[in-house]
Amino acid sequence: MDTSIARRNILARIRAAQGREPEPSVSEREAAADYLARHPQGPRPEMPSDLTTRFIEEAQKMATTVDTVETLDEVPSAAHRYLTEHALPLQAIAWQTLQDLQWAEAGLNVEFRKPEDGDVVGLTGCFCATAETGTVVLLSGPETYASASLLPETHIAIVPASRIVSGHEEAFGLIRSERGELPRAVNFVSGPSRTGDIEQTIVLGAHGPYRVHVIVVRGA
Incomplete structure (x- = not known):
């Protein structure tokens, strides 16, 4: 809508x-x-020249699992491998922007629609990702519905290495320069959903996915 x-x-x-x-x-x-x-930025950690490696390291600290491939064509097979290794269904819903990838050839049944009750796996791309915190940045839109990363128990996100920036400041700068204004929803995903409200015990999947898996595409 x-x-x-x-x-x-x-x-x-x-x-x-x-x-x-x-x-x-x-x-x-x-x-x-x-x-x-002109607005001055606060203190920030120094970033390495290799933002991809930093992103992977920080994402894993947040309980995100990470795989790397060289090209977008390898993504469906990487997703199939992850789902098989974790005994998860080989059915998923996905952003409409991912329709050109060869999911069926990789053995996956993917529907390009918003999730419904019973959908366990959601496939998305990303707008960009931040190396400082290992965060994936998602912008909502008619073809990039926010619910795909929020409702399924497993979220698989595709992150082109060329879209990894240093931090949140650069992410918002990229949104302003490429989009002009914020969309209805901007989601910063740093690992699986979690809460520590009850007896300070961390519980995953409280408000979203139990699992977040990132496929970094080094050649994209």
């Missing part, structure tokens, strides 16, 4: 209550961009 019109109307009402025009003017947008450019 596209909620962009509803969001625009809500923001327009807020701006009207403030005595401003419904849409931001060019000068307002330029002022916001100037502020972001």
Whole structure:
């Protein structure tokens, strides 16, 4: 469901209550961009030149399992290998942006739709990933539905090495430069869902997937 019109109307009402025009003017947008450019960043850890290795190391610390392949064509076989090794179903739902990959040839039954009750595996790509924390960044859209990474018990994310950036600051900068504005949902996934609310005991899968598996594509 596209909620962009509803969001625009809500923001327009807020701006009207403030005595401003419904849409931001060019000068307002330029002022916001100037502020972001000049705003000082806080202390940050030094990043290595090899962001891919750093991303993998940090992702594994967060209980994400990681596999690496050289090309996108190898992704379906890597996904099949992971599911087989963990005795998981060879059926999955996936983002529509992944339809060109040869899933059936790899022995997987993949449907390109939003998840429903009973769907155990969700396949997604990503917008980018951050090396500092081993985080996968997902942007929602008509073909990249957020539910694919949230509802199934197992989330498999495809991460092109070329889309690994240093940290969250670079991730948001990339969103602004490539998309212009934030979509309805921006999800930062750092390993399986977890909670420690009950007796400070960590429980996985409390609010989302029990498992997060990342396939890093070094040549993409």
